[in-house]
Amino acid sequence: MFQILKCKLETIGQYCVFLGEICRCGVKRPFRFTQYLMEIELLGVNSVLIIFLSGGAIGMIFALQMVSLLQPFQAEVGVGAAVAVALSRELAPVITTLMLIAKNGSAMAAELGTMRVTEQIDALESMAVSPVHYLVLPKVFASLVVFPVLTLLANVIGTLGAYFVSIYAFDIDSASYIDYMFNFLFPRDIVTGLIKAAVMGVIVATICCFNGLRTSQGAKGVGNSATKAVVASSVSILVADYFLTTLMLPYIYA
DSSP states (O other): OHHHHHHHHHHHHHHHHHHHHHHHHHTSSOOOHHHHHHHHHHHTGGGHHHHHHHHHHHHHHHHHHHHHHHGGGTOGGGHHHHHHHHIIIIIHHHHHHHHHIIIIIHHHHHHHHHHHHTTHHHHHHHTTOOHIIIIIHHHHHHHHHHHHHHHHHHHHHHHHHHHHIIIIIHOOOHHHHHHHHHHHOOHHHHHHHHHHHHHHHHHHHHHHHHHHHTOOSHHHHHHHHHHHHHHHHHHHHHHHHHHHHHHHHHHHTO
């Protein structure tokens, strides 16, 4: 038990050192803007469809549940407000992040893990090129940019999905639905969700890259690293969401 705890603490310490190296490389030349744009396209543009589908599905499902809950009280008009606020504050950033972990997080870990076991990382180091600066930093920067943008997309699509279900499936008055929604949805609700998405994006990128760079034992190790990256980042963003919500509650209800 003590040995396991020691190993976990050692890993956390190495991760903190890794974060420090990323921060140091962030202000170090050269700035490879082409790589940043390529990562943004890979992580963001290629993920639009999956966020479109998942965001729309979540909004429609949540609307169905809320209509069933509010119908006995003749308060169906509040469905839009409930869905919009829940999506903006919690559901959109968490669902978006989980989808991107499944699609991109595992790919990051597998890519770097394969480069490690095939000695491509060693080749970079032998040429005095920092793997963190060359490979990791563009992924972290792209995640910082892409996660909030895709979260905003999930907000919009989810809200539209809930609108169409409520209006066309349950005949809720459209004008009252929209008016009630905007009476309860404030810009700070959206901002807090975007801040969460940005923080979660950095957490996901750093954890996945960290696990990828620590890969060993060949092809089996690549699979293990990808699995560890997905599990660790999924758990971490849920824990981070709790602490971020606790910190932002005074701002939300100000």
